[in-house]
Amino acid sequence: MCAVKADETRRKIVVAADKLFYEQGFDTASFADIARVVEISRGNFYYHFKTKDAVLAAVIEHRLDERKAMLRHWEQEEDNPANRVKRFINILITNQTNIMAFGCPVGTLCTELAKLDHTLKSEAAGLFTLFAEWLERQFVELGCGGQAPDLAMHLLMRSQGVASLANTFQDAEFVRREVEAMYQWLDNQLSPKRPT
Amino acid sequence: MCAVKADETRRKIVVAADKLFYEQGFDTASFADIARVVEISRGNFYYHFKTKDAVLAAVIEHRLDERKAMLRHWEQEEDNPANRVKRFINILITNQTNIMAFGCPVGTLCTELAKLDHTLKSEAAGLFTLFAEWLERQFVELGCGGQAPDLAMHLLMRSQGVASLANTFQDAEFVRREVEAMYQWLDNQLSPKRPT
DNA sequence: GACAGATTAGGGCGATCGTCCTAGCAATTT
């Protein structure tokens, strides 16, 4: 009775819901869709999650855990904060196929929840905050000081913009070009030639 | 019987649908919602539009017309192409309230239609293309030559990124800062200090 | 004022939504 079976099923539901919420949107993806993927009955759903919002909360939690693990991984693999930031920029390349098909998982969720005026929209925004604060720390380590928060937001902004247009235009060359420009921008921040 | 009545009602429907699709999303906004705003019966809807997709098509058409008129207006008011581009950038300020509440009308629609894999997603993308080509023409006039298409897409990308984060974080100061940075970027393109 | 066409109101269609209930199967404990 160690409840390991339920935990496993619950995990499967969260993973499936995560994927479906991303690919179809939170509102469009239904209980029936999720149940079909997990291969459980719709009725059984209620045992694990009382409401759809509860599923969404679990999905956001799951995404937070995944992103935190990814950021930790980058910190372990890269000594240089600049290279860590480059890892972030490079998501646009490594996740290009998904982004072109469905946009940025974080941005599109926040946008949808804002339109639905959903209770959990601030929780979803926490995914952005996670990246913003992590990037900020890297810029602090790089000696950007008080500029660090603005630089972090600027980079986040560019990745969102690229994801949005990549999704609309399906233009891989555009993505490559903008990623290159972001690398360039990063270098300029580290060895400033008196901008402004 | 000059059908002026029907045209007027049809126009009201399109305007109401435009607003609701923007504020709630295409999928969430229902016939009943639109009919309530226009103050007609749900049944009457069918006389003007056979399907919801037909309403969407009309809304996209309507948005295209509005944007084209706006761009024409800018061209009349501003002789200098640089000032025209600044007008574009300044949308983020003039439309700030709506953007913070519901995101960019063009970007969020394209994103949603992509997730729904909707037939009209390429038509919606035409709204982006309209801006991209218009910006490109301004950059050509400014003597940017072959760079013009890339510069246009870059600017479009930044406006999308700013709109997305403005929507999520409700940070007016961030918007102001990024708009300023876009003005700066524009100036740099016009008097290049050997970048790259 | 009768007629014809344009426009409207209202309700019904089947499908699907999130939610909820309950009977039964599966697995572990005593």
Next chain:
DNA sequence: AAATTGCTAGGACGATCGCCCTAATCTGTC
């Protein structure tokens, strides 16, 4: 072997969806 608990299957609920049909009303012409 019996009993307790964990977990599941299946269906029913009211509401709402896009869509469709038809009868009534309005408007302008002869």
